[in-house]
Amino acid sequence: MNDFADWRRAARECLRHGIGPAAVRFTGAEAGQHLLLTDERDTNSSDPPVARGAQRVPPAFLSLAEAVSLHRDGHRWDLLYRLLWRLTHGEPHLLEVEIDEDVRRARLMEKAVRRDMHKMRAFVRFREVAGETGTEYVAWYRPDHLIVKANAPFFVRRFGSLRWAILTPDASAYWDGEEVRFGPGAPQSSAPAGDALEELWRAYYASTFNPARANLRMMRAEMPVRHWATLPESQVIHELLRNAGNRVVTMIEKQKSSAREFVPPAAALPELAGASQRCEGCDLFRAATQTVFGEGPPRARVVMVGEQPGDEEDVKGRPFVGPAGRLLDKALAEAGVDRSLVYVTNAVKHFKFEERGKRRIHKKPSGTEISACRPWLEAELEAIRPELIVCLGSTAAQALAGRDVRIGADRGRFLDHHLAPKLMVTIHPSALLRMPEGFDEEYARFVADLVLVRDFLKPR
Ligand code: URA
Ligand code: SF4
Secondary structure, X not given: OOOHHHHHHHHHHXXXXXXXXXXXXXXOOOOOOOOEEEEOOOOOOOOOOOOHHHHOOOHHHXXXXXXXXXXXXXXXXXXXXXXXXXHHOOOOOHHHOOOOHHHHHHXXXXXXXXXXXXXXXXXXXXXXXXXXXXXXXXXXXXXXXXXHHHHXXXXXXXXXXXXXEEEOOOEEEEEOOOOEEEEEOOOOXXXXXXXXXXXXXXXXXXXXXXXXXXXXXXXXXXXXXXXXXXXXXHHHHHHHHHHHOXXXXXXXXXOOOOOXXXXXXXXXXXXXXXXXXXXXXXXXXXXXXOOOOOEOOOOOOEEEEEOOOOHHHHHHXXXXXXXXXXXXXXHHHHHOOOHHHEEEEEOOOOOOEEEEOOEEEEOOOOHHHHHHHHHHHHHHHHHHOOOEEEEEOHHHXXXXXXOOOOHHHHOOOOEEEOOEEXXXXXXXXXXXXXXXXXXXXXXXXXXXXXXXHHHXXXXX
């Protein structure tokens, strides 16, 4: 037994046979070693076998237990079994009793594990290594708890397009771009850094993860890491600083930024809007006030896509409520488009600006930011499935139709699109507002484009 699934299986068996917590010991060690279930059943035990139905436990226990199972404390399995036993033997609401000693301990362990997982996400630093088939990124990290496996999916999502390995004293994880694999831990003695880490990876771990050329025993014999035990940590750190230069990379710079990992799959609009508030898919979330998600009827026949929230939208948290939004509303009314059929959103969900004195001046989002944010827009369109997408301005056009579509040449035409039967581009109302002259003429053209939208929506 070396992980939660094993414990669950064993615990379920014990429970089924009515073996109480006092009669069983789940001995455990650190990850990588095996845990044994020692059945010390007292044959005189008066605990009656439990009925099958009684084994049902609240889902809250499973998530608690999963976290606790990653704690380094050797008594965690026994503690979990004790909780499980009590939950199924007359204390179904035990987890709500926060002052219960078992519950309190489990909660503390859970908290420690969750904190440790976040810490690892923030502090793992990768180093670039020339691998056999291209660049690889290797990190050495010492987590407090046994979280490598549980945290691996995060790193896969974050750095899915790179090949990386994370070595820790307990276990290591390797992602080859398609599959994540787990192997033995790296030595505890000192933190291998700089060239030492590279050497460790080359000489030992890279082959561990490459079954095609592994001669494990030999490699172990040649493992250079024995020497590290004798290297004082300060010296290793000194080495690291001396050698670091620009070879130490934060992969975050290398990795294409994207909202993808923050977007819940196949979700409805309210859930998407909620999740978008936590997006850190690119840097724009840092300076802006909040995510401004799209708004409108969930079955809208038309989705209008702008560029990004403006100053007022950023403060209010709603799209198109500033000057550009008011102009859009006016033009829609003049064109006879029923505003209640329209969902409005933006290609980029955070306000990008430059501070000039007290004013926040709008800045055009970059191609990287537009791409990073596209998953939100796609998720909105997939949830709504509109009949027509209207791109207001070049940023929206770039986000959905690519750079080849030009407002000047293509406006007012109905193009095919994979996220809706038709897509049309037109000018952005903010562009109209910025026009030094010829506003009336341009505004009339805008309304004319929106009349095409009205005609498109006419009941056939
Ligand atoms: N401009 C946009 O593109 N979107 C808004 O929400 C406001 C102004
Ligand atoms: Fe996420 Fe988009 Fe905001 Fe970037 S702009 S943080 S991708 S919501």
